[in-house]
Amino acid sequence: MLPFKLVYSDAYFLPIGTHVFPAEKYKRIHDRLIATGVAEPADFLEPQPATDQDILLVHKPEYVQKLRTGTLSAREEMEMEIPYSRELVDAFWLAAGGSILAARQCLTDGVCISIGGGFHHAFPDHGEGFCMIHDVAVAIRRLQRDDKIRTAMTVDCDVHQGNGTAAIFAGTRTASALLPSASASTLPHPAGTTRPGKMRGTHAGDVFTISLHQHNNYPLFKPPSSIDVDLPDGIGDDDYLAWLDNALSSGLRQFEPDLLCYVAGADPYVEDQLGGLSLTIAGLKKRDELVFRVARARAIPVMVTYAGGYAQNVEDTVTIHTNTVIAAKEVFT
Numbered sequence: 001m002l003p004f005k006l007v008y009s010d011a012y013f014l015p016i017g018t019h020v021f022p023a024e025k026y027k028r029i030h031d032r033l034i035a036t037g038v039a040e041p042a043d044f045l046e047p048q049p050a051t052d053q054d055i056l057l058v059h060k061p062e063y064v065q066k067l068r069t070g071t072l073s074a075r076e077e078m079e080m081e082i083p084y085s086r087e088l089v090d091a092f093w094l095a096a097g098g099s100i101l102a103a104r105q106c107l108t109d110g111v112c113i114s115i116g117g118g119f120h121h122a123f124p125d126h127g128e129g130f131c132m133i134h135d136v137a138v139a140i141r142r143l144q145r146d147d148k149i150r151t152a153m154t155v156d157c158d159v160h161q162g163n164g165t166a167a168i169f170a171g172t173r174t175a176s177a178l179l180p181s182a183s184a185s186t187l188p189h190p191a192g193t194t195r196p197g198k199m200r201g202t203h204a205g206d207v208f209t210i211s212l213h214q215h216n217n218y219p220l221f222k223p224p225s226s227i228d229v230d231l232p233d234g235i236g237d238d239d240y241l242a243w244l245d246n247a248l249s250s251g252l253r254q255f256e257p258d259l260l261c262y263v264a265g266a267d268p269y270v271e272d273q274l275g276g277l278s279l280t281i282a283g284l285k286k287r288d289e290l291v292f293r294v295a296r297a298r299a300i301p302v303m304v305t306y307a308g309g310y311a312q313n314v315e316d317t318v319t320i321h322t323n324t325v326i327a328a329k330e331v332f333t
Ligand SMILES: [Zn+2]
Pocket: 158, 159, 160, 265, 267, 307, 308, 309
């Protein structure tokens, strides 16, 4: 029995046909966790779909109406990069419900992982990059509305920048200031690269957003997060972990969150088809451990979602996501 809960439903599956996004990964992760004895059936909680009222805490009524009535324009559907269907709408509402449940549950257990979600490219008025609804933002706003939390921090380690997250929470800022440049200059330049990574950021508001991502990758336009770490192509485990450690320290010096939302994308992996970084499976597990250790040391509850993962071999993606549960088990036991 795990010392925390996992949130999962077979209905997390995204009905998108043959697609680079391996929609079957959620079930495969679930089955791997059971088959390897990492988890047992009693460790899982079954989520309920978010309500339209929950979704409207983040998304514009016109957009929600279009999704509910199947009236997206061809251009809007193309931008989302997944084929619209009523069933797909249901899957995204369920992902948001799963993130709400995970966020609520981690407040009592210290950590909770939803074997899904992390749709960080969804904006209030449109979807893009395989993301229709921003489940993590919905969870944060719902817990704030319920007075369960006041503040939250997102730590987005997907290889793609969390543009939706940055845009959604930018509106809450009241002031901005540059980070001390010393925080970036103290880091070594990544080995074998001519262009050092770069950390930039501004913040004031109730949700602090951190994104570590490959600079030369989607999205082309990256709205500013509280801290953005723009990583050069091909960065490996050690440099990545140094940047992550630095960004977490810097963020937690500036901000005290009641909840940490970790977006644990599997796509910084060296064999990812949509990523250009060079992390190993072992390095990605260390990444998870680092986030969990920092959160545990400061007694900040962590909710985890899975976001992207497009390894040539889908089994690698499943291994990386399964390791996130193992890392949590090791840190939180
Ligand atoms: Zn991604």
